[in-house]
Amino acid sequence: MGERIMFDPRAALPFFREEELAALEPRVKQIHQQIHARTGVGSDFLGWVDLPLTYNREELAAIKNAAAQIKEQAEVMVVAGIGGSYLGARAAIEMLTPYFCSGAGETGAYPQVIFAGHHLSGTYLQELLHYLEDKEFCLNVISKSGTTTETAVAFRFLRKLAEEKYGKKGAASRIYATTDRQKGALRRMAEEAGYQTFTIPEDVGGRYSVLSPVGLFPMAVAGLDIEQILAGAGEAYQACSVAEPALNAAYQYALLRNLFYQKGKLVELMVSYEPALHYFTEWWKQLFGESEGKEGKGLFPAAVNFTSDLHSLGQYLQDGRRIFFETVLQVLRSKSTLALPAEEENLDGLNYLAGRQVDELNAQALQGTLLAHQDGGVPVLVLRIPELSAYYFGYLVYFFEKACAMSGYLLGVNPFNQPGVEEYKQNLFALLGKAGYEERRQRILTRLDNLEHHHK
Ligand code: PA5
Numbered sequence: 215m216g217e218r219i220m221f222d223p224r225a226a227l228p229f230f231r232e233e234e235l236a237a238l239e240p241r242v243k244q245i246h247q248q249i250h251a252r253t254g255v256g257s258d259f260l261g262w263v264d265l266p267l268t269y270n271r272e273e274l275a276a277i278k279n280a281a282a283q284i285k286e287q288a289e290v291m292v293v294a295g296i297g298g299s300y301l302g303a304r305a306a307i308e309m310l311t312p313y314f315c316s317g318a319g320e321t322g323a324y325p326q327v328i329f330a331g332h333h334l335s336g337t338y339l340q341e342l343l344h345y346l347e348d349k350e351f352c353l354n355v356i357s358k359s360g361t362t363t364e365t366a367v368a369f370r371f372l373r374k375l376a377e378e379k380y381g382k383k384g385a386a387s388r389i390y391a392t393t394d395r396q397k398g399a400l401r402r403m404a405e406e407a408g409y410q411t412f413t414i415p416e417d418v419g420g421r422y423s424v425l426s427p428v429g430l431f432p433m434a435v436a437g438l439d440i441e442q443i444l445a446g447a448g449e450a451y452q453a454c455s456v457a458e459p460a461l462n463a464a465y466q467y468a469l470l471r472n473l474f475y476q477k478g479k480l481v482e483l484m485v486s487y488e489p490a491l492h493y494f495t496e497w498w499k500q501l502f503g504e505s506e507g508k509e510g511k512g513l514f515p516a517a518v519n520f521t522s523d524l525h526s527l528g529q530y531l532q533d534g535r536r537i538f539f540e541t542v543l544q545v546l547r548s549k550s551t552l553a554l555p556a557e558e559e560n561l562d563g564l565n566y567l568a569g570r571q572v573d574e575l576n577a578q579a580l581q582g583t584l585l586a587h588q589d590g591g592v593p594v595l596v597l598r599i600p601e602l603s604a605y606y607f608g609y610l611v612y613f614f615e616k617a618c619a620m621s622g623y624l625l626g627v628n629p630f631n632q633p634g635v636e637e638y639k640q641n642l643f644a645l646l647g648k649a650g651y652e653e654r655r656q657r658i659l660t661r662l663d664n665l666e667h668h669h670k
Contacts, residue, residue, distance in 0.1 A: 216445075216446065216449060216600070216605050216606075216609075217600045218449070218453055218463075218609075219450075219463070219597055219598065219599050219600070219606065219609055219610065219613060220463070220597070220598040221463035221464075221466055221467055221595070221596075221597055221598075222595070222596040222597075222598060223466065223470055223595050223596075224596075225584055225585075225588050225593070225594035225595070225596060226470065226474075226539065226593035226594055226595050228588070228593075229474070229477070229539075229593040230470070230473050230474075230477070230593070234473055235459075235469055235470070235473065238469050238472070238473070238624070239459055239469075241624065242457075242459050242465050242468075242469060242620065242624070243457045243458070243459075245620055245623040245624065246457040246465070246620070247457070248623065249263060249616075249619055249620070249623070250263070250455075254623055255628040255630075256628040256629060256630030256631055258417055259417055259418065259419045259422070259630035259631075260417060260619075260630070261415045261416070261417030261418040261422075262418050262419075262422035262423070262425070262615055263616075263619075264451075265415075265418065265425050265426065265447070266425060266444055266447035266448040266450070266451045266608070266612060267448060267451060269425070269426070269444060270413075273412060273413065273427060274430070274440070274441075274444075276410075276412070277412065277427060277430055277431045277434050277440070278434055278440070280390060280410060280431065280434075280435075281431070281434035281435045284325055284352050284435050285324060285325060285435070285437075287350065287352060287388065288325050288349075288350045288351050288352045288388070289325055289326065289349050289350050289351065290325055290326045290327075290328055290346065290349045290350070290351040290352075291325050291326075291327050291328070291351065291352050291353070291354060291432065291435045292327075292328050292329075292330050292342070292346070292351060292352075292353050292354070292372055293327060293328070293329050293330070293331075293353075293354045293355075293356065293432045294329075294330045294331030294353065294354070294355045294356065294365050294368045294369045294372060295329075295331055295332065295354075295355070295356035295357060295365055295392075295428070296331055296332045296333075296362055296364045296365055297332075297362075297420055297421065297500060297504075297635070298358075298419065298420020298421040298422070298423050298424075298428070298500065298504075299356040299357055299358065299362075299365065299392075299420055299423070299428055300329060300331070300332045300356070301421075301424075301493065301496055301497040301500055302423065302424025302425075302428065302429035302497055302611070303327075303329075303424070303428070303429045303431075303432035303433055304329055304493045304496075304497075305424075305493040305494040305496065305497040305607075306424075306429060306433045306436075306438055306443070306604075306607050307327055307432065307433060307436045307438065307493075308490055308492065308493040308494070309490045309491060309493070309494055309602055309607055310438050310490075310602065310603070310604060310607060311436055311437070311438075313489070313490070323437065324435065324436055324437030325352075325435055325436070327432050327435055327436045328342065328345075330342055330368040330372065331355075331362075331364050331365035331366075331367070331368030331369060332364060333364060334363075334364055334367065339367075339368060339371055343371060343372075343375055346372075346375060347375075351376070351388070352376075352388035352389065352390070353369070353372050353373070353376060353388065353389045353390065354389075354390045354391075354392060354431060354432060354435075355369045355372075355389070355390075355391050355392070355393075355400065356391075356392040356393070356414075356428055357392075357393055357398070357400050358393060358394055358398070358414045358419075358420055358423070358428075359394075359397075359398055360393050360394065360397070360398025360399040360400030360401060360402075360403075361398060361399055362639070363639070363642055363643070363646070366399075373385065373389065376388060376389065382407075386407050386408045386409055389407070389409045389410075390409060390410050390411070390412065390431065391403070391404035391409045391410075391411045391412075392411070392412040392413075392414060392427050392428055392431060393411065393413070393414060394413070394414055394416065395413045395414075395415075395416060412427030412428075412431055413426075413427065414426055414427065414428055419630050419632075420632075421500050421501050421504050421505065422501075422615055422630075424497070424611050425443070425444065425447050425608065425611060425612070430443070430444075438604055439604040440604070442603070442604035442605045442608065443604045443605070443607055443608035443611075444608055445605055445608065446603075446604065446605035446606055446607065446608030446609035446610075446612075447608035447609065447611060447612040448608075449605075449608075449609055450464075450608070450609040450610075450611075450612035450613045450616070451612055453613075454612065454613060454616040454617075463613070464613050464614075464616040464617040464620065465616075465617070465620050467541070467595065467597075467617045467621075468617045468618075468620035468621035468624060469620075469624070470593075470595060471513060471539075471541075471621055472621060472624045472625060474513075474539045474593060475512075475513050475625070478537070479513070479537060479538055479539050479593070480513065480514055480537045480538070481513065481514045481515075481516055481537055481538035481539075482502070482513045482514070482515055482516070482538065482539060482540075482541060483516050483517065483518055483531075483538050483539070483540045483541070484498050484499070484515065484516070484517040484518075484540075484541050484543065485517075485518055485520055485540050485541065485542040485543065486517070486518075486519055486520070486542075486543045487519075487520050487521065487542075487543075487544070487545070487576050487579065487580055488543075488545055488576075488602065489519060489522075490602060491519075491543055491545075491602075492517075492519055494543075494607075494610070495517035495519075495543075496517070497611075498515065498517070498614055499515045499516070499517055501614055501615065501618050502515040502614075502618055502621070503515045504632045504634075504635065505618050505619075505621075505622045505627075505629040505630070506618075506621065506622050506625055506627060506629065507634070508627050508628075508631075508633065508634065509626075509627055511625055511626070511627060512625060512627070516538075518531075520579065520580070520583060521576070521579050521583075524579075524583065531587060531590070531592070532586060532587065532590045533590060536590075536591045536592070538592065539592060539593040539594070539595065540587060540592055540593070540594045540595065541594075541595045541596075541597065542580065542584065542594060542595070542596045542597065543597055543599060544580060544596050544597065544598050544599065545599050545601065545602055546598055546599065546600050546601065547600060547601040548571075548573040548576075548601075549601075549602075550571070550572065550573050551571060552571060552572045552573070553569055553570060553571045553572070554567045554568055554569065554570055554571075554572065555568065556568035556569065584596070597610075597613075640654060641654070641658060644658055645658060
């Protein structure tokens with residue numbers, strides 16, 4: 215058992231009273247029962263709850279075998295996917311691989327993992343195809359529905375390039391599809407072409423799928439220790455399976471964010487002090503935004519990278535409208551021992567810091583900012599993470615998933631659907647002229663026409 219991640223609400227104490235929390239506790243216990251007995255709304259999407267214990271061992275072995283083969287075969291793996299089929303893997307790889315080399319090994323011993331299909335930029339795709347021309351590559355296309363436009367468009371180009379380079383059969387041996395067990399165009403395509411497939415469990419939705427092959431396969435290819443990721447998630451499962459909020463940090467966090475929301479805070483800012491956490495906060499934004507933002511309700515999840523953003527948003531955060539609270543990701547142990555050298559001339563006046571580690575300065579910046587923002591009327595919650603490792607990545611993922619389910623139910627919404635995303639997807643299909651969307655297309659074109667006239 216590793217050290218646990220600690221949740222510290224002390225810097226938020228002036229902004230709530232213990233009785234306010236206590237009043238919500240019976241509801242938390244009730245929701246806990248609902249989650250574990252799978253009786254709440256959206257309960258057919260609760261497969262993620264037990265995933266750290268029940269994941270398919272055979273598939274995990276297949277993932278590791280495929281990753282080992284790719285390591286021999288390819289310099290690059292392109293992962294095509296969007297939203298829940300993209301952000302988790304990217305978050306892990308950005309958090310756990312070195313800043314200035316592509317693979318997880320010190321010298322880039324693992325294939326570079328590049329992401330595509332997460333937007334519709336033709337320039338990006340064109341440049342990627344050009345980049346791949348003289349590289350040995352393989353592909354992982356990820357889509358639960360198998361019909362997402364961004365992913366399908368990128369995959370068509372990437373597949374064509376692979377087939378031109380390796381022939382149809384050769385390309386098929388380099389393409390891996392992660393999709394639903396039975397349904398969807400991607401499943402049919404994979405079966406017809408003979409791609410190796412990995413399965414997204416039916417009862418696990420996109421944004422809760424990072425601990426399934428959706429996240430684990432690209433992570434394994436990048437050289438991450440996926441067993442450690444699952445071990446960390448397993449530890450978080452134990453820590454977050456207690457009904458009593460006082461003993462369950464994920465529930466305390468969920469309770470407080472709901473309390474702040476009730477008190478008029480509209481935005482939660484996830485704060486990190488390590489650039490490697492940027493995509494983790496992107497993943498977190500999707501998890502909470504898509505789970506809670508519905509029926510006119512929900513905290514808006516936003517993220518800032520300090521100290522960079524203190525030099526752009528710092529003024530507003532200290533002094534602007536008091537509509538947010540912060541959750542700080544504090545990493546306790548760093549990999550770096552880099553200390554500031556002394557200089558005889560001291561022209562930059564930095565000798566008072568000579569011998570101090572850069573990450574110590576970062577830690578002091580965190581403390582100073584926390585107090586300043588508290589003084590400025592901002593409640594600050596802190597999550598203490600022992601270190602950035604595969605184990606704690608898994609722990610954090612599960613911690614936030616469990617907190618999100620609790621938080622969404624406390625808010626009174628179904629945390630597992632995303633009707634708003636469907637709305638955009640259907641408008642795009644209609645505008646692009648997909649069969650079956652003719653009526654919607656007419657409506658949209660009329661509205662666009664009216665907008666155009668209004669502007670003239
Ligand atoms: O969380 C979600 O459900 C979404 O973000 C989806 O993951 C995203 O839209 C991609 O969908 P799909 O995997 O079906 O291509």
